[in-house]
Structure formats: structure tokens, C-alpha cells
Amino acid sequence: MPFRSLSNIQDQLNTGSTTAVEVAQLYLDRIAQYNDTLNAFVFIDPEHVLAQAEASDAYRAEHGARPLEGLPIAIKDIFCTQNGPTRCCSNILEGFEAPYDAHVITRLKEAGAVLVGKTNMDEFAMGSSNETSAFGGVQNPWNTDCIPGGSSGGSASAVAAGLTPAALGTDTGGSIRQPAALTGLVGLKPTYGRVSRRGIIAFASSLDQAGPMTRTVKDTAMLTSVMVGHDAGDATSVADAPNFDWLKACENKDMKGLRIGKPKEYFIDGMHTEVRAQVEAALKKCEELGAEIVDISLPHTEYAVAAYYVIAPSEASTNLSRYDAVRFGHRCDKPEDLEDMYARSRDEGFGAEVKRRILTGTFALSSGYYDAYYLKAQQVRTLIINDFKQAFEQVDVIATPTSPIPAFKSGEKTDDPLTMYLSDIFTIAVNLAGLPGLSQPCGFAEDLPVGLQWIAPAWQEDKILNAASAYENATDWHTKSPVKFGGAA
Amino acid sequence: MDINVQKIANLSRIRLTDSEATELAPQLSSIMGYIDKLGEVNTDGVSPTAHPHDVAMPQRPDVVTNPNRRDALQQPAPRTESGLYVVPKVIE
Numbered sequence: 369m370p371f372r373s374l375s376n377i378q379d380q381l382n383t384g385s386t387t388a389v390e391v392a393q394l395y396l397d398r399i400a401q402y403n404d405t406l407n408a409f410v411f412i413d414p415e416h417v418l419a420q421a422e423a424s425d426a427y428r429a430e431h432g433a434r435p436l437e438g439l440p441i442a443i444k445d446i447f448c449t450q451n452g453p454t455r456c457c458s459n460i461l462e463g464f465e466a467p468y469d470a471h472v473i474t475r476l477k478e479a480g481a482v483l484v485g486k487t488n489m490d491e492f493a494m495g496s497s498n499e500t501s502a503f504g505g506v507q508n509p510w511n512t513d514c515i516p517g518g519s520s521g522g523s524a525s526a527v528a529a530g531l532t533p534a535a536l537g538t539d540t541g542g543s544i545r546q547p548a549a550l551t552g553l554v555g556l557k558p559t560y561g562r563v564s565r566r567g568i569i570a571f572a573s574s575l576d577q578a579g580p581m582t583r584t585v586k587d588t589a590m591l592t593s594v595m596v597g598h599d600a601g602d603a604t605s606v607a608d609a610p611n612f613d614w615l616k617a618c619e620n621k622d623m624k625g626l627r628i629g630k631p632k633e634y635f636i637d638g639m640h641t642e643v644r645a646q647v648e649a650a651l652k653k654c655e656e657l658g659a660e661i662v663d664i665s666l667p668h669t670e671y672a673v674a675a676y677y678v679i680a681p682s683e684a685s686t687n688l689s690r691y692d693a694v695r696f697g698h699r700c701d702k703p704e705d706l707e708d709m710y711a712r713s714r715d716e717g718f719g720a721e722v723k724r725r726i727l728t729g730t731f732a733l734s735s736g737y738y739d740a741y742y743l744k745a746q747q748v749r750t751l752i753i754n755d756f757k758q759a760f761e762q763v764d765v766i767a768t769p770t771s772p773i774p775a776f777k778s779g780e781k782t783d784d785p786l787t788m789y790l791s792d793i794f795t796i797a798v799n800l801a802g803l804p805g806l807s808q809p810c811g812f813a814e815d816l817p818v819g820l821q822w823i824a825p826a827w828q829e830d831k832i833l834n835a836a837s838a839y840e841n842a843t844d845w846h847t848k849s850p851v852k853f854g855g856a857a
Numbered sequence: 858m859d860i861n862v863q864k865i866a867n868l869s870r871i872r873l874t875d876s877e878a879t880e881l882a883p884q885l886s887s888i889m890g891y892i893d894k895l896g897e898v899n900t901d902g903v904s905p906t907a908h909p910h911d912v913a914m915p916q917r918p919d920v921v922t923n924p925n926r927r928d929a930l931q932q933p934a935p936r937t938e939s940g941l942y943v944v945p946k947v948i949e
Contacts, residue, residue: 467929560909574909600917604908607915674894685869692870694942699935703945711872723871727881728888730869731860744895746905751898753906786887802909826910 370398370530371849371856374439374587377533381428381438388428388438392421392482395440399485399531402853405512408526410445410503411452412485420482427480434480435594441476442526442535445486446493447578448567449473456569457501458491460691460698460717470567471599472536472578479594484532488522491719492688493543493571495519496791497781500721505778508551509850510816514775517547523581524551529853534582534591538568540575541676542770542795545807548581549770549819552809552848554588554836555581559826560802561606563592564599572683573604575676575799584846585808585836589614592829610827617833621841624658628835629763633669634794639772646811646818647769650839654767657838662763666755671748672797677789678732678745679800685729691717724785753801760825765835768794770807770819794821804829808836809845817845860885 369377380386396414403409417440424438448454448466455461469477476483490500498506498521506521508514509529516525520537524547527535537544539557548555556579563578570576580591593614598607630651635644651661693699693713700716703709718726732741759766772794781788798805803823810820820839822832840846849855862878862885873881908914927940936943 464933467926467932561912600915603914606910606912668898671895671898674892677888678892678895689870693935694944695931696933697935705945706947707870708872709945710870711867714870715872718871723873724881724884724888726869726871727862727865727885731865731885731889732892734865734868741892741895743905744898744900745892746907747900747903748895748898749906750903751900753909785884786891789888789891800906800909 369394370854371583372533373584374533374582374590375584377439382433388421388424388482389418391438392417392440392484395484395532402529402531406507406509406525406529406531407504408488408506408522408529408531409442409485410455410457410488410522413452416451417482417484424480424482434478435590436476437480439481439534440484440532441481441591442484442487442523442532443473444489444520444523444535444537446489446538446569447473447536448569449483449486452486454486454569455502456492457489457503458717458719458722459502460714462698464696466567468567471564471601472595473567475594487520487526487535490519490521491722492569492684493519493538493540494684494721494725496542496546496788497776498522499778499782500719502719508775509853510551511775512852513777514816515778517550517775519543520547520581524548524553527551527553527581527583528850530849530855534580534587536578537581538576538578539799540571540680541799542792544579544581545770545795545805545819545821546792549807550775550817552817552845553581553583554585554806554808554846555579556588556592556806556829557798557804558592558596558829559609559804561604562609563595564602564605566599566601570687572680573687574683575680585833585840586615586618588806589618589833612830614833617830618837620834620838622658623654623835623838626659626765626835627763628654628659628661629664629759629766630661631664631666631669631759631766631768633666634768639769640774640813642813643769643772643774643818646813647820650810650820651767653842654835654839657842664759664762664766666759666797668748668751668755669797672752672800673789673793675745675748675752676796676800677728678741679749681725681729682732682742683729685726685733688722688726721785749800752797756801756803765831766823768821768823770794770821774813774816774818798823802826804832806832806836808840809848810843811845860889
């Protein structure tokens with residue numbers, strides 16, 4: 369049961385062979401058993417979880433099932449949720465309780481989901497290993513000496529270890545796809561503007577998107593179909609976004625006629641040889657399924673990380689100016705004056721990585737440097753967007769490795785911020801271009817999961833789901849689960 | 858690159874101790890050094906991206922829709938009084 373898919377649990381609930389309360393209790397028991405080891409959840413209120421499950425069973429009996437009736441979903445600590453703390457895993461939000469639910473949380477509740485708790489993450493989603501969390505790091509269930517990826521590391525670890533069948537994450541530069549890859553899950557970053565960002569604590573507003581982390585492609589489609597849709601409360605939520613039948617898009621069994629672009633800039637010297645071999649093997653499999661592999665080039669790829677580390681910190685330095693110790697958040701003891709209150713509260717509340725990013729962004733936006741950094745980065749971003757536009761004139765989807773390396777050891781990269789930043793080289797360009805990207809498991813390297821990334825033109829997640837479903841149907845990587853947590857590798 | 862960390866910290870309204878600033882200086886220099894790579898790209902005549910998609914920002918009718926939730930929204934504040942946020946004295 370713990371490693372079953374959402375749709376499998378849904379079938380059992382629909383046939384009456386289990387109840388939402390039984391399902392919730394099973395995962396609560398697993399959280400109680402394993403969370404001390406993994407540190408995947410930072411807040412759990414078992415009574416509230418069971419109350420939601422009871423209400424769901426009652427709703428089903430009276431009105432029938434809604435789209436996510438009785439299904440447990442864990443929530444990254446970046447989503448505002450009522451009934452408990454929302455901290456973005458930062459000390460500056462100690463004691464904060466959100467006065468409203470994020471838009472997507474409302475959508476999940478209306479669909480009958482049972483919210484199981486808040487998951488660990490890098491502070492303000494700034495990190496690739498979950499090690500910048502104010503609550504400490506998270507273990508990767510496949511090897512507990514390793515990080516689970518980040519910033520949605522708690523969500524990844526929780527799903528991979530069977531503490532919840534699905535979780536929500538957010539992705540600014542790879543924060544859903546990279547941890548999904550490093551823990552053997554499916555994770556989708558939808559097209560920018562597809563999912564409302566209202567009530568999601570902002571990091572970099574031109575890049576942030578929320579999405580699901582699940583065991584199967586169909587589960588990802590099922591959750592995303594509930595999360596999407598226009599919200600007048602987010603000015604970047606697109607009103608007339610092209611839509612499609614998300615579940616139907618997962619019925620593909622072959623890839624006949626599909627043209628898959630293989631960008632040479634994503635298969636490079638210096639990447640892990642076994643990761644590369646697994647992704648190459650996955651592309652061979654796609655060929656067997658009828659796809660045509662087309663060699664393409666995305667020539668500005670090597671500048672994506674540099675552009676990102678100007679744009680994301682610049683937006684973050686602006687977004688995080690709201691932590692002023694006036695309206696919410698930590699306030700220092702006995703401030704001498706207003707300036708002292710701002711400066712000391714922010715020094716005490718923010719961790720080292722968050723400070724680094726605020727300082728980098730403030731520098732890039734400061735007088736005399738704006739043109740050389742911020743403007744230049746946004747111009748390079750245009751060139752990156754154009755690269756993708758040209759590529760999609762030749763191919764339907766693009767396939768790449770999600771991460772150049774498998775999960776690394778905890779502590780291995782914390783001393784050198786730049787090395788850590790470079791672990792996102794294959795995910796960042798997708799955010800800069802606002803495109804949808806999905807990671808799915810495609811093998812193992814050093815006994816750790818490897819992720820295959822699919823990229824499609826804006827609003828064409830259906831093409832990704834078609835391809836990923838066909839690949840999943842022909843392979844069994846998504847059925848593996850870590851033995852140490854009761855799974856079957 | 859030489860970055861005046863204390864000046865940037867002041868603009869960011871973050872107080873840094875001298876030892877924090879000393880530790881951060883080489884890290885920021887190394888990050889900005891990597892970012893200087895952007896200078897290699899010819900961007901003559903390229904428009905900067907303002908939005909990832911080619912869409913116009915939406916507008917809504919100019920009517921009041923927010924209910925009065927002052928008390929709930931002020932609940933997380935460190936200090937309030939009579940519906941006002943309380944901060945250290947600004948004007949002597």
C-alpha cells in the first residue's frame with residue numbers, strides 16, 4: 369500500500385475496499401515510524417489529518433467522490449495553509465500562521481484531497497540540496513547519507529519513502545524536477561502562468577511555478593488538472609490558456625511519429641557517465657517505441673546559469689524586502705530605531721544562503737551595475753527563449769537528463785555556493801523560457817535514481833504526458849521503491 | 858571583482874558583522890565572477906525579456922472586491938495597536 373499510486377488508491381476507495389480514514393492512518397503511521405530518520409515533514413497535525421479524512425468519507429457517502437476524494441497530499445512549506453504554521457523553512461517566519469490558503473490549496477480542498485502536513489525545503493526555496501532549511505537537512509530514502517535534492521527535498525523524500533503517495537512542490541530553477549530525479553519520482557513544472565501563484569511565498573516571480581511530485585505520470589496529470597486554471601488573484605495567471613484532457617493525455621502506449629530533440633549541450637563532458645548512459649538508453653527505448661531522435665542545438669545553454677543567478681536573486685531581493693518586521697515575521701529585541709529594527713531582524717531571521725542571494729540581487733540591481741547585470745541577463749534570457757523557439761520548429765518535444773549527477777553526499781557542496789548552483793544546469797533554462805518540464809525515473813547510477821527530463825513548447829504539457837506515459841508503460845523504473853523503507857528495488 | 862559588502866548589506870537592510878562580511882566577500886566575488894561570463898554573449902539589438910510569454914498583462918474592473926479582513930491580516934504582526942502597526946519612533 370505505501371508505494372501505491374494515487375490512482376491505485378483512488379480505485380480502492382471507489383470500490384469501497386478501503387476508506388479515506390484507513391488510508392490516512394496508514395500514512396500517519398509511516399510518518400511516525402520514519403520521519404525522525406528522514407526529516408521530510410516539518411509539521412504534522414494527525415488529528416487534523418484524520419478529521420479531513422472523516423469528512424471526506426462522509427462527503428463520498430452523501431454526494432459521491434470528487435476528483436481527489438480522500439487522497440493524501442503533502443504540501444511544501446512554501447504554500448500558505450490555514451490550521452498550522454507556514455514558515456518556508458525560515459526562522460524569519462517563526463510563529464507565522466497564514467490568514468488564508470494559497471489558491472491551489474483551496475483547489476485541492478475543493479477536490480476532496482486530505483492535506484497531510486508541511487514538508488521540509490531549502491529556506492525560501494533557495495538551494496539544490498535541502499541543506500539551507502532552518503529545520504535541518506533531509507535524507508534521501510535511497511541512500512540516507514545523500515541529499516534528496518532541492519528545494520522541494522522534503523516532498524521528494526516523503527513520496528519516495530512512501531510517507532505520502534503525492535506531494536506539492538514549487539520550481540523556480542528546477543526545485544521540483546531535480547529532487548524528483550534524485551529520488552526516482554515524476555515531477556512536473558507546468559508552463560509559467562498555468563498555476564496560480566497566489567498564496568505561494570514568492571522567490572522569483574517571473575520564474576516560480578507550482579506542480580506535483582508523484583510516483584506515476586498519470587498521478588501527476590491527475591493532480592495538475594486540479595491545480596490549473598485562471599485565478600484573478602494572480603496577475604500572471606493566464607486567463608485563456610489552452611487546455612486539454614489531462615488524464616487522456618496519459619493513455620499513450622507508443623511514440624509513433626514523435627520527433628524528440630536531443631540537444632548536444634545537455635550531453636557534455638564532465639557529467640556523470642552512468643547518468644549519461646541511462647538517459648541515452650532511455651532515448652534508445654523511445655526509438656523502439658516509434659520516436660525519431662533528432663540532434664539539435666540550444667546554443668545559449670551555457671549562459672543559462674549565469675543569467676538565472678542574476679535574475680532570480682534580483683527578484684528575490686525585491687520580494688524578500690517584505691520581511692521588514694512590521695506586518696509579519698521575526699522582530700529583533702529592543703530595536704533602537706527603525707533602521708536597526710529592519711537590519712537586525714533580517715540578520716537574525718535569514719540564513720546564510722538567503723542573505724547571499726539578497727546581497728547578489730541587490731548588487732546586480734544597484735546603481736552603476738544594473739545595465740551590466742540585470743539588463744544583460746534579461747537580453748540573454750531572450751536568446752535562450754529564441755533557442756527553444758527555433759528547436760521546436762524541428763521537434764515536438766526535447767529530452768535531456770534532469771541532473772548531470774545523481775544525489776550527492778550531505779555536506780559535500782555546502783562550502784562552495786557556486787558548485788551548488790551548477791548542479792541545476794539542466795533545469796534552469798526551462799524556467800527562464802517559461803516552458804513546461806517533467807522529470808521521470810529512467811534508471812539508476814551508483815544505486816541512486818536517474819531522471820529523464822521532457823521539455824515542450826508553452827501550454828503543450830499534453831505532448832510531455834504522451835511521451836512520458838509511453839515510456840513509463842514500456843519500463844518499470846517507476847515501480848521501484850527503497851528497500852530500507854519497506855520497498856522493492 | 859571588489860564588492861563593497863557592507864554597502865550592499867546596508868542597501869539590503871541586513872546588518873552584517875565584520876566577520877560575516879569578510880566571509881561573504883570572496884563568495885560574492887566568485888559568484889559575480891561566474892556571472893561575468895554573460896559578457897561573452899553578443900546582445901546587440903536584443904530586447905530584454907519582460908515576460909516569458911508574449912501576453913498582455915490582464916486588467917480587472919476598477920471595483921472594490923476585498924472584504925475587510927484587517928484583524929485576521931494583522932494577526933501575524935509583531936505589534937499592533939487599535940488596528941495600526943507599531944514600530945520604533947521615527948520622528949523625534
